[in-house]
Amino acid sequence: MGSKLKDVAALAGVSVRTVSNVVNNPSAVAVATRERVLAAISETGYRPNLAARYLRQGRTGQIGLAIPEVGSPYFGELAGLLIEKAHERGWTMLIDQTAGRAERERYLLSGAEGHVVDGLIISPWSLAPEEIGQLAGSTPVVVLGEIDPCGTADHLAVDNVAAAREATRHLLARGARRPAALGPQPTHRNGTAALRLRGYREALTEAGMRQDPAYEIAVTSLHRPEGHRAMLRLMGLENPPDAVFCFTDELALGALRAAREGGLRVPEDVALIGFDDIEDGRYSTPSLSTVSPDKDGLAERGLQLIADRLYGRLDALPARRVTAPHVLVHRETS
Amino acid sequence: MGSKLKDVAALAGVSVRTVSNVVNNPSAVAVATRERVLAAISETGYRPNLAARYLRQGRTGQIGLAIPEVGSPYFGELAGLLIEKAHERGWTMLIDQTAGRAERERYLLSGAEGHVVDGLIISPWSLAPEEIGQLAGSTPVVVLGEIDPCGTADHLAVDNVAAAREATRHLLARGARRPAALGPQPTHRNGTAALRLRGYREALTEAGMRQDPAYEIAVTSLHRPEGHRAMLRLMGLENPPDAVFCFTDELALGALRAAREGGLRVPEDVALIGFDDIEDGRYSTPSLSTVSPDKDGLAERGLQLIADRLYGRLDALPARRVTAPHVLVHRETS
DNA sequence: CGACCCTATTGCCACGTTGCAATCAACGTT
DNA sequence: AACGTTGATTGCAACGTGGCAATAGGGTCG
Numbered sequence: 001m002g003s004k005l006k007d008v009a010a011l012a013g014v015s016v017r018t019v020s021n022v023v024n025n026p027s028a029v030a031v032a033t034r035e036r037v038l039a040a041i042s043e044t045g046y047r048p049n050l051a052a053r054y055l056r057q058g059r060t061g062q063i064g065l066a067i068p069e070v071g072s073p074y075f076g077e078l079a080g081l082l083i084e085k086a087h088e089r090g091w092t093m094l095i096d097q098t099a100g101r102a103e104r105e106r107y108l109l110s111g112a113e114g115h116v117v118d119g120l121i122i123s124p125w126s127l128a129p130e131e132i133g134q135l136a137g138s139t140p141v142v143v144l145g146e147i148d149p150c151g152t153a154d155h156l157a158v159d160n161v162a163a164a165r166e167a168t169r170h171l172l173a174r175g176a177r178r179p180a181a182l183g184p185q186p187t188h189r190n191g192t193a194a195l196r197l198r199g200y201r202e203a204l205t206e207a208g209m210r211q212d213p214a215y216e217i218a219v220t221s222l223h224r225p226e227g228h229r230a231m232l233r234l235m236g237l238e239n240p241p242d243a244v245f246c247f248t249d250e251l252a253l254g255a256l257r258a259a260r261e262g263g264l265r266v267p268e269d270v271a272l273i274g275f276d277d278i279e280d281g282r283y284s285t286p287s288l289s290t291v292s293p294d295k296d297g298l299a300e301r302g303l304q305l306i307a308d309r310l311y312g313r314l315d316a317l318p319a320r321r322v323t324a325p326h327v328l329v330h331r332e333t334s
Numbered sequence: 335m336g337s338k339l340k341d342v343a344a345l346a347g348v349s350v351r352t353v354s355n356v357v358n359n360p361s362a363v364a365v366a367t368r369e370r371v372l373a374a375i376s377e378t379g380y381r382p383n384l385a386a387r388y389l390r391q392g393r394t395g396q397i398g399l400a401i402p403e404v405g406s407p408y409f410g411e412l413a414g415l416l417i418e419k420a421h422e423r424g425w426t427m428l429i430d431q432t433a434g435r436a437e438r439e440r441y442l443l444s445g446a447e448g449h450v451v452d453g454l455i456i457s458p459w460s461l462a463p464e465e466i467g468q469l470a471g472s473t474p475v476v477v478l479g480e481i482d483p484c485g486t487a488d489h490l491a492v493d494n495v496a497a498a499r500e501a502t503r504h505l506l507a508r509g510a511r512r513p514a515a516l517g518p519q520p521t522h523r524n525g526t527a528a529l530r531l532r533g534y535r536e537a538l539t540e541a542g543m544r545q546d547p548a549y550e551i552a553v554t555s556l557h558r559p560e561g562h563r564a565m566l567r568l569m570g571l572e573n574p575p576d577a578v579f580c581f582t583d584e585l586a587l588g589a590l591r592a593a594r595e596g597g598l599r600v601p602e603d604v605a606l607i608g609f610d611d612i613e614d615g616r617y618s619t620p621s622l623s624t625v626s627p628d629k630d631g632l633a634e635r636g637l638q639l640i641a642d643r644l645y646g647r648l649d650a651l652p653a654r655r656v657t658a659p660h661v662l663v664h665r666e667t668s
Numbered sequence: 669c670g671a672c673c674c675t676a677t678t679g680c681c682a683c684g685t686t687g688c689a690a691t692c693a694a695c696g697t698t
Numbered sequence: 699a700a701c702g703t704t705g706a707t708t709g710c711a712a713c714g715t716g717g718c719a720a721t722a723g724g725g726t727c728g
Contacts (some may be wrong), residue, residue, distance in 0.1 A: 050448040052714035054385040071414030082404030260619045386684035
């Protein structure tokens with residue numbers, strides 16, 4: 001409890017510096033001394049004070065993760081993978097929720113946390129690219145999502161346009177004549193929804209189909225209740241869609257629920273496909289078709305981007321853009 | 335970028351100490367000086383080095399959270415609430431995943447994190463109470479779950495026995511003749527499953543019913559796949575149950591899927607009830623009845639327990655045991 | 669037997685911050 | 699005009715650690 005190098009040193013009858021050596025570079029200490037010190041360490045219950053160590057070394061071993069919500073399945077699963085992989089590298093994840101608030105994102109990016117993190121992985125929601133570029137300072141920053149390049153921040157994402165195109169193509173291939181897009185967010189700065197919308201439109205154009213604005217239904221959040229609400233609106237149309245590409249699995253699960261409540265058969269009356277491949281979708285009835293981003297790969301690559309800058313020459317590297325793979329998963333809703 | 339008090343002081347033409355005062359106790363500094371210093375701060379982009387500040391003050395403002403998995407809905411939602419509420423208190427959450435590994439739990443508890451956290455909230459899985467008691471040192475520790483009292487660690491949980499009894503009673507009240515319990519974990523040290531099993535048995539006894547070991551079906555994890563697998567086994571019994579109390583919502587969702595695949599109607603052929611009230615259960619088809627622990631209350635109380643010891647006299651307080659409320663939520667599976 | 673070398677150990681300092689107490693300036697009062 | 703009081707500012711020291719370079723100790727070789 002609260003014992004320090006000095007206490008251990010006194011007990012073992014050696015200098016503070018020798019105890020420090022035992023902890024950090026055991027081979028430099030004679031075996032007999034080392035054992036005496038180790039005994040003293042366990043007797044005093046000594047634990048290195050990391051604050052002091054970090055002050056001295058200038059590194060904290062902590063990587064920040066700024067996401068809208070830990071409680072939502074997609075970000076929860078991603079956070080879990082990141083924590084696991086960070087642990088393998090000897091890092092601890094410090095998690096912050098932005099709830100999409102711009103001022104919170106700005107705060108975290110500007111390094112206001114004050115050198116507590118050696119790197120930051122952020123999934124921005126409300127911040128414009130140019131602002132991110134200005135804010136990212138001397139700390140390695142990885143931006144989750146495809147946005148315009150900015151400063152030295154690296155970017156990491158799946159190819160949202162391609163993935164959305166494939167999902168829509170898939171609906172068309174199984175016979176959809178009136179596919180809808182559930183999830184555009186015209187009011188948000190975050191470009192992900194815009195990219196998925198573009199992919200959806202491209203697939204329609206490719207197939208020689210007309211785009212109908214009524215089938216592009218905007219949402220204010222990406223959760224189940226919004227999917228439910230939006231689906232009700234689609235079902236109320238004069239010509240309801242016979243397939244829906246939902247921009248997230250959560251939206252899709254809300255939509256699925258609405259369809260079932262409305263007596264629609266899925267996929268016979270209306271087919272559904274989501275995006276994210278969250279655990280819930282695999283066990284819903286019917287199980288949810290989806291675009292599955294390689295979450296494991298995202299986590300691994302994100303940490304690698306940080307490591308490159310941390311152990312390499314931070315400013316020497318230009319802003320990089322990394323794309324993680326994705327696959328289409330066919331299940332029962334399509 | 336790496337600017338420190340000294341740099342700001344030089345630019346503003348004041349002493350280091352005055353800059354520190356501006357940051358920490360602005361009212362003690364004359365208005366003119368303060369403004370000059372603030373200008374210098376924003377010009378240099380100064381951010382306090384928290385490692386140094388914490389070294390000086392002995393507190394880090396970080397609270398550790400050790401849970402089996404962030405990616406699972408229940409813990410994800412709880413972690414989200416904790417992060418939010420900790421933020422309100424000026425704390426940051428440092429999250430670690432134990433994956434239920436005893437050695438990882440031991441490591442975190444023993445304060446090996448080295449004074450990086452001012453307190454620790456831990457949901458132990460594999461550690462015995464006596465070991466927890468020995469390990470919890472001078473840092474305030476809150477244990478999630480009802481286990482035997484140990485050392486100075488506080489305990490926080492819902493009344494699992496009562497909740498399980500109510501859930502089972504509810505199944506009986508709607509006519510169940512052969513209610514099963516899905517979720518006992520005989521091999522785990524964690525007592526939660528045992529408590530829920532006790533509540534289930536008590537409700538049976540209360541109703542004058544016989545306990546049938548075949549209806550108590552053990553699992554090795556608390557996730558959907560295990561629920562699915564266990565439900566298949568129940569359905570294969572000579573006399574399959576007509577109601578199932580699942581120890582977690584995830585197990586229940588897996589079981590629901592299995593029941594639907596097997597052509598059973600829910601709740602007509604078999605009723606289901608879960609535990610945790612995760613978001614998924616509200617939007618599944620049919621929606622999942624469940625025991626809803628007051629997660630918000632759990633998070634709030636957990637942090638309060640830490641705060642009491644942190645701002646009060648740490649050792650003066652005896653180990654406390656706090657029970658958070660729960661309610662039964664009737665939905666479509668029962 | 670002495671000079672030398674290698675290894676094990678040590679003392680000193682700095683990392684950036686804040687608590688404490690001392691200093692300094694200015695103003696009001698007698 | 700001298701003194702006391704208040705408020706603003708400052709210097710010093712220390713939090714616990716690790717880098718550096720010097721030192722002490724022990725053994726080898728000429």
